[in-house]
Amino acid sequence: MATIVAAPPYSSTATESANTGLMSWLTTVDHKRIGVLYLITALVFFVIGGLEAFLIRAQLAVPNGTVLSADMYNQLFTMHGTTMVFLAIMPLSAAFFNFLIPLQIGARDVAFPRLNAFSYWIYLLGGIFITVPIFFAVAPDGGWFGYAPLSTKQFSPQINMDFWVLGLQILGISSLAAAFNFITTIINMRAPGMHLMRMPIFTWMSFVVQFLVALAFPVITIALVFLQFDRFFGTNFYAIGAGADPLLWQHLFWVFGHPEVYILILPAFGLVSEVLPTFSKKPLFGYPVMVYSGILIGFLGFGVWAHHMFAVGMGPIADAVFSLTTMLIAIPTGVKIFNWMATMWDGDLRFNTSMKFGVALVGMFTIGGISGVMHSSPPADLQQTDTYFIVAHFHYVLFGGSMFGLFAGLYYYFPKISGRFMSESLGNWHFWLTFLGMNLTFFPMHFSGLLGMPRRTYQYDAGQGLELFNLLSTIGTLVLMLGTLFGLINLWKSWKSGERASSNPWGAPTIEWAIPSPPPEHNFDTLPQITSRYPLWDLKGAVVTHPTTVADEAGRVQKTAKQLGIPMPNPSILPLVTAVGVIVMFSGMLFTGSNMKLAVAIMIGGAVWWIAGLYNWLLTPLEDAH
Amino acid sequence: MASHSATAGHADGHDHPTWSTYWKIAVILFVITAIEVSAFYIPAWETSWIYVPSMLFLSTIKFTLVVMYYMHLKYDHKLFRSLFTGPLIVAALTLIGLMFLFSKLSIRLGLLS
Amino acid sequence: MTATTMPAAHDESHGHGHHYTTLGLDNRKIAIWTFIGSECMLFASLISTYLVYKGRSVKGPFPHEAWTDPSGKVFPAILDIPVTSASTFVLLMSSFAMVLALAAVQNKELPKTTFGERILGSSKLWLWVTCLMGTAFLGFQAYEFTAFIREGLTIRTNLFGSSFFTLTGFHGAHVAVGVCWLFSLLAIDYKRGLGPSDALNVDIAALYWHFVDVVWIVIFTLVYLIK
Numbered sequence: 030m031a032t033i034v035a036a037p038p039y040s041s042t043a044t045e046s047a048n049t050g051l052m053s054w055l056t057t058v059d060h061k062r063i064g065v066l067y068l069i070t071a072l073v074f075f076v077i078g079g080l081e082a083f084l085i086r087a088q089l090a091v092p093n094g095t096v097l098s099a100d101m102y103n104q105l106f107t108m109h110g111t112t113m114v115f116l117a118i119m120p121l122s123a124a125f126f127n128f129l130i131p132l133q134i135g136a137r138d139v140a141f142p143r144l145n146a147f148s149y150w151i152y153l154l155g156g157i158f159i160t161v162p163i164f165f166a167v168a169p170d171g172g173w174f175g176y177a178p179l180s181t182k183q184f185s186p187q188i189n190m191d192f193w194v195l196g197l198q199i200l201g202i203s204s205l206a207a208a209f210n211f212i213t214t215i216i217n218m219r220a221p222g223m224h225l226m227r228m229p230i231f232t233w234m235s236f237v238v239q240f241l242v243a244l245a246f247p248v249i250t251i252a253l254v255f256l257q258f259d260r261f262f263g264t265n266f267y268a269i270g271a272g273a274d275p276l277l278w279q280h281l282f283w284v285f286g287h288p289e290v291y292i293l294i295l296p297a298f299g300l301v302s303e304v305l306p307t308f309s310k311k312p313l314f315g316y317p318v319m320v321y322s323g324i325l326i327g328f329l330g331f332g333v334w335a336h337h338m339f340a341v342g343m344g345p346i347a348d349a350v351f352s353l354t355t356m357l358i359a360i361p362t363g364v365k366i367f368n369w370m371a372t373m374w375d376g377d378l379r380f381n382t383s384m385k386f387g388v389a390l391v392g393m394f395t396i397g398g399i400s401g402v403m404h405s406s407p408p409a410d411l412q413q414t415d416t417y418f419i420v421a422h423f424h425y426v427l428f429g430g431s432m433f434g435l436f437a438g439l440y441y442y443f444p445k446i447s448g449r450f451m452s453e454s455l456g457n458w459h460f461w462l463t464f465l466g467m468n469l470t471f472f473p474m475h476f477s478g479l480l481g482m483p484r485r486t487y488q489y490d491a492g493q494g495l496e497l498f499n500l501l502s503t504i505g506t507l508v509l510m511l512g513t514l515f516g517l518i519n520l521w522k523s524w525k526s527g528e529r530a531s532s533n534p535w536g537a538p539t540i541e542w543a544i545p546s547p548p549p550e551h552n553f554d555t556l557p558q559i560t561s562r563y564p565l566w567d568l569k570g571a572v573v574t575h576p577t578t579v580a581d582e583a584g585r586v587q588k589t590a591k592q593l594g595i596p597m598p599n600p601s602i603l604p605l606v607t608a609v610g611v612i613v614m615f616s617g618m619l620f621t622g623s624n625m626k627l628a629v630a631i632m633i634g635g636a637v638w639w640i641a642g643l644y645n646w647l648l649t650p651l652e653d654a655h
Numbered sequence: 656m657a658s659h660s661a662t663a664g665h666a667d668g669h670d671h672p673t674w675s676t677y678w679k680i681a682v683i684l685f686v687i688t689a690i691e692v693s694a695f696y697i698p699a700w701e702t703s704w705i706y707v708p709s710m711l712f713l714s715t716i717k718f719t720l721v722v723m724y725y726m727h728l729k730y731d732h733k734l735f736r737s738l739f740t741g742p743l744i745v746a747a748l749t750l751i752g753l754m755f756l757f758s759k760l761s762i763r764l765g766l767l768s
Numbered sequence: 769m770t771a772t773t774m775p776a777a778h779d780e781s782h783g784h785g786h787h788y789t790t791l792g793l794d795n796r797k798i799a800i801w802t803f804i805g806s807e808c809m810l811f812a813s814l815i816s817t818y819l820v821y822k823g824r825s826v827k828g829p830f831p832h833e834a835w836t837d838p839s840g841k842v843f844p845a846i847l848d849i850p851v852t853s854a855s856t857f858v859l860l861m862s863s864f865a866m867v868l869a870l871a872a873v874q875n876k877e878l879p880k881t882t883f884g885e886r887i888l889g890s891s892k893l894w895l896w897v898t899c900l901m902g903t904a905f906l907g908f909q910a911y912e913f914t915a916f917i918r919e920g921l922t923i924r925t926n927l928f929g930s931s932f933f934t935l936t937g938f939h940g941a942h943v944a945v946g947v948c949w950l951f952s953l954l955a956i957d958y959k960r961g962l963g964p965s966d967a968l969n970v971d972i973a974a975l976y977w978h979f980v981d982v983v984w985i986v987i988f989t990l991v992y993l994i995k
Contacts, residue, residue, distance in 0.1 A: 137787070140795040205806065213798045216734065219790040243802060244745055247810035255817070255934070264923050264930035266817070272824040272927050280756060281813060284749055331745055335756065347756055556788060596787075644952075674871065674888060681864040688860060692853045695993050707994055714989035717860075718982050725867050726978045732793055735801045742805030746812035750819075757820045 056600035058142035059550060063149050064128030065446065068439075070153055071120035072517070077160060078112035079513060081105045083506050086470075090503040092491035102487035103170035104189070108163050110173030111193065114293065115200050116156045118427065121435045122296035123152075126211055126235050128446060132541035132548065133229040135220025135557050140213040142598045143646060144206055150608035151203035158612060159196030162189065169193030172485065174286065175256070177267035177278035182260045188619065194257050195615045201246045201253075202611065208242035211235065220540075222559035226320070229539045230313060231438075233320050234299030237327040238292050244331070245288035252281035261621045276341060283334035291330045293427060294394075295323060297434025298365060301387045304437045305369055307537040308384040309376025312563055315368045322361035329358040339407040340414045348407045355405035359398065366395055382456030386437035389464055393429025397422055400475070415485075418478025424471040436463070436516070443520075444534050448546045449527030455519035462512030469505030473498035529579045536576040538563035545582075551590035551597055596652045603646040610639025672724055680724045687713050800972045804979045811983050814938055815990060818931040825926035829919060832995040846921055847992055848912065855908035856988050859943075862901035863981045866950075866974050869894035873970045876963045891962050891970075895954045898977070902947040909940045932991070939987060942980045949973050 057063060085105050088094040097105065127145065131138055139145050162168040170189050171180040175197075180190045215236045219228070228236075255266035256278070265271035267278055306313045313319060335343060335351040343351075369391050378384070400422040404410045413419060436459075443451045477498040482489060489495055533542040540557055541548075543565055561567040590597045614635030620628035691713050694700045700709075723729040728736050754760040789795065828835025829843040836842050872891040880889045887893065913933070916922075923933040953973055956962060962970060 140799065209799045209802045209806070212802045213795050216798055217789045217791055217793060217795055221788075221790075223790070240741075243806040244742055244809045247806055248749075248813045251810060251813035251817070254938075255930075258923070258930070258934065262923060264934070265927050266930055266934075270826075272821075272826040274757065274820065274824070276757075277817065277820060280753060281817075284753075284813075328745075331749065332752075343756060346762075672867075674868075677864060677867050677871070681861065684860050684864075685857065688853070688856060691989065691993055692849065695849060701995075710989050710993055714985050717985045721863060721978055721982050721985070725863050725981075726975055732791065734791065734793065734798070738798070738801040738805055739808075742808045746808040749809070750812045750816045753816045753820065759819060759822075 053600065055605055056602045058138070058146050058598050058600060058604075060127050060131050060139050060142065060145060061446075061548060061552075063145055064124045064126075066149055067120050067124035067127055067152070068446075070149075070156065071117050071124060072520075074112055074116035074156055074160070075121070076513070076517070078109055078117050079510065081109040081112065081163070083510060085109060086503040086506040088487060089489070089499050091500070092496060093488050097487060099487045100170065101166065103485075104163060104166065104168040106485055107169045107172050107193070108160070111159065111169065111197075113427070114173060114289070115197065116152075116160070118293050118431050118435070119204065120152055120156075122235075122238070122293070122431075123148075123207060125231070125296060125300060125435070125438055125442070126207070126239075129442065129541060130211060130214060130232055130235055131218065132445075132544070132552060133232045133539060134215060134218060134223055135540055135553060135559065136214065136218035137551050137553065137595070138598065139210055140218055141210050143601050143604050143651065144210050146601070147604035147608055148203045148207040148210065150605045151199060151206070151611060154608055154612045155196055155199035155203060158199060158616070159192055162192045167192070169196075174282055175278075176282070177256055177259070178269060178273075178275060180256060180278075181267050182263075183268075188622070191260065191619055191622075194253050194260065195618055198250065198253050198257070199612060199615050201250050204242050205246050208239040208246075211239045212243065215239070220553075220556045220559055222557075224559075226317065227559055227562045229541075230302040230316065230319055231296070231299035234295040234302070234323050237323050238295045241288040241292050241295075241327055241330060245285045245292070248281055249285035252278060252285070255281075257618070261618060276338070279338050279341065280335070283337045284331070286337065287334040288327075288330045290426075291326055293431050294434075295326070297390065297431045297438070298323070300438030300441070301369065301390050301434045303537075303539070304383050304387040304441045305372045306563075307441070307535050308379045308381065308387070309373045310379075310536075311372055311376040312538070312566070313368070314371035314374075315364075316562060318364060319368055322364045325361040326358060329354060329361070333358055336405060336410070339404075339410045352405050352407055356402065359402045359405070362398055366391060366398070381440070381453060382451065382460050383437050383440035385457075385460045385464075386433045386440065389460070390430055390433040390437065393425055393433060393467070397425025397427075397429055401426065413478065415483055416478035417474040417482045417484060420484055421471050421474035421478055424467075424474070428467050428471070433463075436460075439520075441535070443523065443527075444530030445541060445546050445548070447524055447527070448530055449523055450530050450534065451523045451527060452519050455515055455522070459512055459516040459519055462508055462515060464512075466505050466507070466509030466512050470502050470509055471505070473501040473505075477502075531577040531579045531582050533565065533577045538566040540564055545587050549587050549589065551593065551595045554588070554593055554595075598651045599653065601646070601649065603642055603649065607639045607642035607646060610635050610637075610642050613638060672727060672730065676724060680720050683720060684717055687717050794968050796968065796972055797975075800975055804975065807979065807983075811938075811986075814935045815986065818935045818991060821927040821931045825928045827926050829916075829921045829925070829928075831928060831932070831991070843920060846916055846919060848915065849992060851908060851912060852988065852992050855905050855912075856984065858901050858908070859905045859981055859984050862898050862905070863978050865894050865897040865901060866977050869898055870967070870970050870974045873962045874964055874967045876961075892954065892957050895950055895957060899947055899950045899954060902943055902950065902977075905943055906940060906947065909936065909943075913937075935987065935991070939980070939983055942983070946973070946977045946980055949976065 054062065054066065057066075084097060085102065088096040088102055127139070127149075130136075159169070167187065167189055169175075169192055171185055171193065175190065175193055178184060180193070215228075215232060225233075255264070258264040259266050259268065265273055267273050267275075269275055302313055302319060333351060333354045335347060336355045339348060339351075373388070380388075400418070404413055404419070404422065440451050440456060443449070477495050480494055480498075482493075482495050482499075489499070530546050532545050534546070535542070540559070543557070544552060557564070612635070614632050617628050617631030617633075617635055620631065691710060694706065694709065700706055722739070728739065751760070755762075828837065829846045831847045832845050834842055834844050868888065869891050872889050872894055875889060876891065878889070880886045916929075921929045923929050950973060953962065953970060956966070
C-alpha cells in the first residue's frame with residue numbers, strides 16, 4: 030500500500046488477538062499501552078487525592094470541626110497537594126503525551142521506548158512510596174511546598190518528611206527521563222513534511238512543557254538534595270543558627286514551582302486546542318500566535334517565581350520586577366483565551382461532553398487567571414496571600430483549567446484509545462455535576478479568603494462570617510465527588526461495552542484520526558507525507574470533513590507489524606527491574622536515622638541492582654537484528 | 656529548522672577539527688589556566704578591581720573553546736547549539752537573578768535603593 | 769474508498785536498524801544535549817547556593833581567610849590553590865586526550881604507517897589516558913577532602929563546608945560516572961575493538977566528559993580563584 034487514505038477503511042485492528050496477559054503489561058514498551066497505564070494509575074491517585082480533599086472539607090464544614098486532629102489535617106493537606114500535582118495532573122498529562130505525541134507527529138513509537146517504560150515504572154513505584162504512609166498516619170506534613178526550615182529535622186523530626194523528600198526525588202527522575210525522551214521524539218521523529226509549524230498544537234504545547242520539565246526539575250532536585258543532606262547528614266543549608274538564609278529554599282522551590290504551574294496547565298491548553306476546532310468545524314484561530322504564546326509563557330515562566338514570595342519583604346525593586354513580569358505573562362495567556370473564543374465564533378458547534386469540558390475550561394480558567402493577575406500587585410497580594418482567596422485562585426486554574434482540559438481530552442480521545450465511545454448521557458451527568466460542584470466548592474473560598482480565613486489551619490472560630498462559605502464549599506465537594514463517580518462509572522462501562530467507534534468518529538483534522546481505533550502496534554502502515562496543518566480536512570478540498578462510521582469500515586482488516594515487515598522494539602522487563610533497584614536504593618535512606626548499617630546495606634544493594642539492570646538493558650538490543 | 660525536515664541532515668560530515676586544532680586548543684587552555692593561577696598570586700592584580708572581571712573573562716574563553724571545539728558545536732548541526740545555549744542562558748539568568756535577590760549584586764537606582 | 773488520498777513518504781527503513789529520523793541526526797545525540805542543557809540548571813542551582821552562602825558562615829574554617837576560634841586556635845585559609853591548580857590541569861588535559869580518543873575511533877579504518885600515526889590512531893591508548901587522568905582528578909579530590917576534614921572542616925562544620933562539599937562532591941560524582949562510562953567503552957574496545965560504527969557512542973561519552981570539564985572551569989574560577 031503506497032498511500033494512506035484520508036479516512037481509512039478499517040476499524041478493527043489485528044487479525045490475531047494481541048497478547049494482553051500480565052507479563053505483556055510489565056514488559057511493554059509500546060507508547061500507547063504505557064499511556065493507558067499512566068491514565069489508569071493517575072486516575073487512581075486522582076481519586077485518592079480527592080478523598081483526602083474530602084476529609085479536609087469535612088473537617089472545615091463547621092467551625093471548630095473535630096473530624097481530624099491537627100496533625101492528621103497537616104498530613105492530609107500536604108498529601109492532597111502533593112498527590113494532585115505530582116501523581117494526578119502531571120501523569121494524566123503524561124498519559125496524553127505518551128499516547129498522542131507519536132501519533133500526532135506520525136511516528137511508530139517514541140525515541141527511546143524502554144526509557145519510556147522506565148519513566149512509568151519509576152512514577153508508579155515512587156507514587157506508591159509517597160502515598161502509602163498516609164494509611165499509617167505517618168505521611169508528610171510540611172505542605173506540598175515543604176518550606177525549609179520547617180521541613181528540616183529540627184522542626185519536623187519524624188519520618189514523615191523523609192517520605193516527601195525521597196518521594197519527590199524519585200518522581201523527578203521519572204519526569205526528567207520522560208522529558209529527554211519526548212524532546213528527542215518531537216525533534217527527530219516527525220514524519221516527512223511535518224514541519225514544526227505544521228505540528229498539532231497539543232504536541233507543540235507538550236514540546237514546551239518538556240523543556241520546562243528539563244529545566245525546572247534539576248532545581249528542585251538540588252533543593253531537595255540540600256534538605257536531604259540537612260535531614261540525614263546534619264549539613265547547614267537551612268540551619269538558620271549557622272547563618273543560613275531562610276529564603277534559600279523558597280527561592281529554589283519557586284524557581285522550580287512556577288514553571289511547574291505551566292507544566293500543569295499547558296498540556297490541558299493543548300488538548301482544548303484540539304477539541305475546540307473539531308467541534309466548531311473551524312481551524313484553530315491564529316495557530317502561529319497560539320504556538321508563540323505557548324513558547325512565551327514557557328520562557329517567561331522562569332522569570333516570575335518570586336511573586337510567590339511578596340510577603341517575605343524582598344524590597345521595592347524585586348517586588349516591582351516580579352510584579353511586572355507576572356502581569357506580562359498574563360498577556361500570552363489572555364491571547365490564548367481570545368483565540369479559543371475566535372475559534373468557536375461563528376462555528377458549527379457540537380456540544381458533546383468533550384466540548385462542554387473544553388468550553389468550561391475557557392470560562393473557568395479565565396476566572397482563575399484574573400484572580401491570578403490580582404496577586405501580581407504586591408499590595409493586593411499582601412492581603413490575599415496565605416488566605417483561601419489563593420486557594421480559590423489556584424483551584425480555578427488547576428481544576429477549572431487543567432482537569433477540565435484533561436477531561437475534555439479524555440472524552441475526545443477515548444474512542445482513539447479504546448475503539449469505543451464514552452457514554453454521552455453519563456458524560457452529561459459527569460460534566461454538569463463536576464461543573465456545579467467545582468464552582469460551589471471554590472467560588473465561596475474567594476469570600477472566606479477575603480474575609481481573612483487563613484490557609485492550612487485546621488479549625489476556625491464561629492462568628493467571623495465564615496460559616497456559610499465553608500459549609501457551601503463542603504457541600505460542593507460532595508457534588509464534585511458524585512460527579513467524579515459518574516465519570517469513573519462512565520469510563521468503566523464504556524471501556525467494557527461502549528458503542529464502537531470508527532477511525533475518525535468526530536471528523537477531526539489531524540493524522541492520529543487517519544489510523545484505526547485503537548491504532549495497531551506500529552501506528553502507521555507507511556509513514557505519512559504531511560503537506561498541511563490539518564491533513565484530513567485539507568484533503569477534502571474544503572475545511573470541513575465528515576465523520577467516518579463503523580459501518581463504512583466494517584470488514585476491513587488491518588495487517589500487523591509482522592505481516593508488514595515493520596521492525597518493532599521487543600518487550601523488556603529490564604526497565605521495571607532497573608526502576609525497582611532505584612526505589613530500593615532510595616528506600617535505604619529512610620533508615621539512616623535508626624540503623625545506619627542497614628541503611629547503607631540497602632542503598633548499596635539497590636545501587637548494585639539498578640546498575641546491573643542498566644548495563645543489562647544497554648547491552649540488550651532494542652530490536653531483533655534484521 | 657522546518658526547512659530541512661524531509662532530507663537527512665549533515666550530522667557529522669564535513670570539516671571536522673583536526674589534530675592541529677586539538678593541540679592548539681589544549682595549549683591555549685593550558686596557558687589561560689596558568690595565567691589565572693599566577694594572577695591569584697600577583698597581589699597588584701589580585702587586589703585590583705579588574706581581577707574578578709578578568710577572571711570571569713578568562714574562564715569564559717576557556718568554557719567557550721571547550722564547547723566550540725572539543726564538544727564540536729562549531730562544526731555540528733545548529734540544533735545542538737540551541738539545545739545547549741538556550742538552557743545555558745536560562746541558567747545564567749536564574750543565577751544572576753538569585754545574586755540580585757540575595758544582595759550579592761546590586762544596582763543603585765537613586766531613591767529606590 | 770474516497771479518491772482523495774494522502775501521499776505516503778518513501779520507505780523509511782533503509783539498511784538494518786536505521787529508522788527514519790526527521791533531521792537525519794541520531795536520537796541519542798539529541799538526548800545527550802538535552803540532558804546537558806538540563807545539567808546546566810542543576811549546576812547553576814549548586815553554584816548559586818555556594819555564592820549566596822559565601823561569607824555567611826558564622827564560624828570557620830574559611831576558604832580564603834584565616835580564622836581564630838574562641839579558644840585561640842588558628843585555622844589557616846583552607847583552600848589549597850596549588851594542588852587544585854594541578855588537578856585542574858589534569859582534568860583539562862583529559863579533555864584533550866578524550867578528543868584524541870574519539871578521533872582515533874572515527875579514523876580506525878585509515879591506514880597508519882608512521883609511528884606518530886599509530887600513536888594518534890590508538891583509541892585504547894587515549895581512552896586509557898583519559899580514564900587515568902579522570903581517576904587522578906578523583907584522587908586529588910579525595911586528597912583535598914581528607915585534608916580538609918583533618919584540618920577541621922567537614923560537611924557539617926559551617927555553611928561553607930556544606931555548600932563546598934556538596935558542590936564539588938556533585939561534580940566529583942559526575943566525574944566518577946564519566947570514568948565508569950569510559951572504562952566500559954575501554955572494555956568494549958578490548959573485547960571487540962571500537963570502530964567508526966561506535967563513533968557515536970564514544971562521541972556521546974565525550975560530550976558528557978567535556979561538559980563535566982567545563983563545569984569544573986566555572987567552579988575553579990568562582991570557588992577557588994575569586995575570594
